[in-house]
Amino acid sequence: MQSKRLGWILLAPTLAILFLFGVVPFFYVVYVSFHSWNPFAVNPEMIFNGADNFRQIVFDQAFLNSVGVTVMFVFFAVVSELILGYFLAQAFMRDFPGKAIFRTIHTLPLIMAPIIVGSVWKLMTTPSIGIIPHYLDEWFGITMNIGTSVPAAFATIVIMDIWHWTPLVTLTLIAALVSLPPDPFEQAQIDGAGKRQIFWHITLPMIAPAVVATVFIRLMDALRTVDEVWMLTGGGPGSATRFVGVHIFKEVFPKTNYGYGSTISVIVLYLTIVTCWLLYVTMLAPRNKRD
């Protein structure tokens, strides 16, 4: 009994901080989302407007567009990171000359702040000045201009995200692969299973929880991407890379549309939870049921 009380006492500061900085702001955002509130309006007060903001969001073409480009971005970035991360993890499971150095270099992007990553990529991709457009033009005759080309801007952001976050996926998958017992693999080899069969029927099912956890983390991160995109394209050209995070930022900060911005935040949180739940239901729940 005493140890239980001690446990709560020790937990109390953490819970208090979580409550103050996590729960209270969340409920405040939900509260604001039912109001019209722009402090630079003639009437700067918060005015309750029921579900008007939620109704508006359904017809808000700019928001729907931002959801569309975000989904595309998340799909291309996360899937690429997962595939690339798996192959790199497999590579790092083997010995090769310079492995330690390569692994260190490969992990370096992880320690960079997103805003720095955005700045670096901006320098590298500025039309005609950056190293990437320069060599694309010199070696292949390809003109790359992220200021005018929607595909170029979008692809650059996806590649930048892959460069930045694949090391995280690699590290997670290395941890999962290292922990796998050797017996099933040996038995499968004795039974004559091919590499592909071993991957689909043994490796993948066994590392599935790690894969799902990694996808969850990357999915949530990718859905709220702002800094890198802000630095690189500012959401352009036009609204081609105006992801949900950038859209919310523009709505809440420069436009000071706090009410509607809060509504978008709530909806995006809801969509994120639903997406993660669907992922869990389709990938992990059946397996847990079987177990």
Place this chain on the structure above:
Amino acid sequence: MRIISLMGASALALAAGTVIAFAGGHAEFWKKAAEPFQGVTIRGVTESSPPSLYIREVLAPEFEALTGIRVDVETTSWDQMFDKGIKDMEAGTGIYDMVYIEQDIIYSYLARDFLTNLSGFLADNPELQAPTYDEANFTTFADYFKDDDGNLYGVPMEAFLKVYLYRKDLFADPDIQAAFKAKAGRDLVPATTHAEYAEIAQFFTDYGQENDLKLWGTTAQAHTGHVASWYEYFESVAPTFGVYNWGIDAGNNFSASTANGGTMNGPEAVAAMEWWLSMRDIAPPEAPASTWTEVGTTFGAGRAAQGLVYGENAGWIAADETKSLVVGKVGVALPPLADGVMAAAESGDGYIGYYDGGAFGMPHSSKNKAATALFLQYIGQNEVQPDWAVAAPRVTNTATYDDPKVVAFNEELGGYYDLIKDKGYLFAGAPAYPFHAQVREATAPIFYQILLGDLSPQDGLDQMAAAAEATLSELGYRQ
């Protein structure tokens, strides 16, 4: 680099000589006035620009040595500066005792009653009134930071014009002059009309291609996802075609569309857009990804023969050899204008370009107002201005123009200070709108579509005018 070294040298020299410099009786005032605030730290947030860095590196340490009041100036990006300052003032947390007020945001701040009336504060606290500080010392740019009763809410710390910069060396090259005359049938001189400007721009872009040079005829601040392009159009291009105050008529129910009495989508606005887009198309390839910073870099790298460039960049482009490849090769002129625009500007009914700048203000939420008022007066004195004007080209006090150091530096800048002094009145800051950012953000996405060619200038401006009016109605300004 030159600015940094100048600042470093100035910091050492000035910090060491502070007491001597102010020993003419005034040092006593600062010491005495600061006595009650020993150990106090005042904090400010500002944009990481040369004038602000000078405050942080030179003026703050100097003031600290003189008074014992510590000054902590946080320099950050333009967006972050506003974000941090506004959040602090809204919440009333009092983290910052000073905030940078860009000229275009002052009306929003005044509408929200964020700022302390400095004139009133000093009048109520005469013991803080520095003998070397006088509001009358400021140029007329200070008027942007005053209310209707003439009370000052910010001490001006930078003021620039967005000027027409051109390459003197190219314009004076006999071969180029001859080639231009053969092609255009007139002498190569800075343009005074849009047609002349376009002709020169096309000539130099062609010249660059024909001679395999990395040279284009004009700059263009035409980023397709950053508000810098929106600003270039509304503040620097549209006024030269006679479209003022973003085409919104504040005296006519804040109308933007021609149907309601505005000019945002009128024929002049369309002509301005078409002309500007045609210039963008013959500018260096980086133009669609260029903000004000990249435009400065483009010009400083010698990639453009002419362009509209913010004064804060014009300084280093013209004089900083460590950053610019065109030092000593830059001239300044007034921007090209449509018929009638100069006459309107002369009579005060219009303006020909953007007068940019900012001030340091004291939020109501400041917890160290008295100490802050001392520092704000310190940076507003005539005495500290000349070195500041040389290290980070900007002028906010009238007397600065006549200082020998500044007169000499003006030569290096191709007469830039003369232009501010003599022609500054023809330029104007942003209109007095408390809804500045809101209307900008409501119309900018449509503006980017025009830049991308998804909308024609007329259709895009029609949509922008409608969006501006809808936002103004939503905010309650338009009935």
